Amino acid sequence: MKRPVVLLAALAAASSLALAGCSSSASPSPASSSSAGGTISVVASTNVYGDIAKTIGGEHVEVTSLIADESKDPHDFEATAADQLDIQNAQLLIENGGGYDPFMATMKDSTSSAAPLISAVTFSPEWKGSNPSEAVDGFNEHVFYDPQTIAAVADEVAKQLGTIDPTDASTFTANAKAFRAAIDAKVTPILTDISKAHAGEDIFVTEPVPLYLAESAGLKNVTPSAFSEAVEEGQDVPPATLLDALTLIGGGTVKILFVNAQAAGAETTQAEAKAAEAKVPVIKASELLPDGQNYVSWMTDMATQIKTALGS
Ligand SMILES: [Zn+2]
Numbered sequence: 001m002k003r004p005v006v007l008l009a010a011l012a013a014a015s016s017l018a019l020a021g022c023s024s025s026a027s028p029s030p031a032s033s034s035s036a037g038g039t040i041s042v043v044a045s046t047n048v049y050g051d052i053a054k055t056i057g058g059e060h061v062e063v064t065s066l067i068a069d070e071s072k073d074p075h076d077f078e079a080t081a082a083d084q085l086d087i088q089n090a091q092l093l094i095e096n097g098g099g100y101d102p103f104m105a106t107m108k109d110s111t112s113s114a115a116p117l118i119s120a121v122t123f124s125p126e127w128k129g130s131n132p133s134e135a136v137d138g139f140n141e142h143v144f145y146d147p148q149t150i151a152a153v154a155d156e157v158a159k160q161l162g163t164i165d166p167t168d169a170s171t172f173t174a175n176a177k178a179f180r181a182a183i184d185a186k187v188t189p190i191l192t193d194i195s196k197a198h199a200g201e202d203i204f205v206t207e208p209v210p211l212y213l214a215e216s217a218g219l220k221n222v223t224p225s226a227f228s229e230a231v232e233e234g235q236d237v238p239p240a241t242l243l244d245a246l247t248l249i250g251g252g253t254v255k256i257l258f259v260n261a262q263a264a265g266a267e268t269t270q271a272e273a274k275a276a277e278a279k280v281p282v283i284k285a286s287e288l289l290p291d292g293q294n295y296v297s298w299m300t301d302m303a304t305q306i307k308t309a310l311g312s
Contacts, residue, residue: 040061041062043092046287056175057161060172066083071262073262083103088107090113094153097132099141100141104133121143145285147187147216151180154176155176191216201220201310202255204222205223205228205258206228209260210302227244254280258283259282
């Protein structure tokens with residue numbers, strides 16, 4: 001679901017709390033210098049980007065992911081005073097961008113932070129916006145389901161970490177290279193296999209979360225946009241649109257129904273019931289890195305689920 005406009009109020013509260021915390025503190029905290037262990041402090045909006053930072057930075061980084069609770073919808077996140085402090089003290093910031101997590105830029109702007117802010121959306125070939133943190137109409141901001149975009153984000157993380165810590169720059173570059181190689185070795189072949197056997201087959205998504213992955217496997221999204229847009233905005237789907245959607249899901253051409261693992265509403269429940277009735281496999285797409293996974297194992301798992309659902 002899209003975030004509501006309560007963010008500014010939440011932020012104002014966070015800022016004033018943060019300021020109160022600072023003024024009552026006896027010793028000043030070192031703002032943008034390395035922490036005691038000599039590690040670089042990185043703050044990522046979600047644990048997806050936190051995982052990328054850890055994979056590239058290894059023991060040289062201390063990573064904080066502001067959103068890591070799998071049961072929560074990242075779009076509904078409200079920043080706290082503690083988050084504000086983390087951002088203020090970070091040396092590198094990573095956001096998804098495209099209106100997904102605008103609190104990152106807002107909080108950075110409200111501090112004197114000079115830390116670079118990496119916006120993942122700007123590495124997507126589909127990105128055409130001008131302000132990386134803002135939503136663009138018609139742009140699917142869930143770029144973390146595009147492994148090639150994320151490989152490019154990893155390269156940028158390596159570059160920025162190398163600027164902060166030149167001594168270890170070659171390690172970061174090598175890690176980013178290995179990350180891309182792992183995607184090419186584990187995820188890409190599955191997507192290629194699916195595309196060979198199933199290119200052009202229809203899929204239905206209650207929200208556009210996993211679309212980049214499904215489309216890079218050659219699958220065709222046939223969801224009426226009025227349906228997915230209403231669900232994403234958290235609005236009621238018009239009855240006629242819902243009826244069309246259910247007819248489509250049960251009509252025999254849709255091969256997979258994707259639902260959002262974080263945000264399920266009445267329409268999603270009905271879509272799932274229709275899929276069960278019509279024996280259409282349902283795949284849950286998470287917006288957060290599931291427990292015990294890293295980015296590559298997660299995307300490998302998702303691609304495998306798609307392949308299995310299609311029966312090959
Ligand atoms: Zn989403």
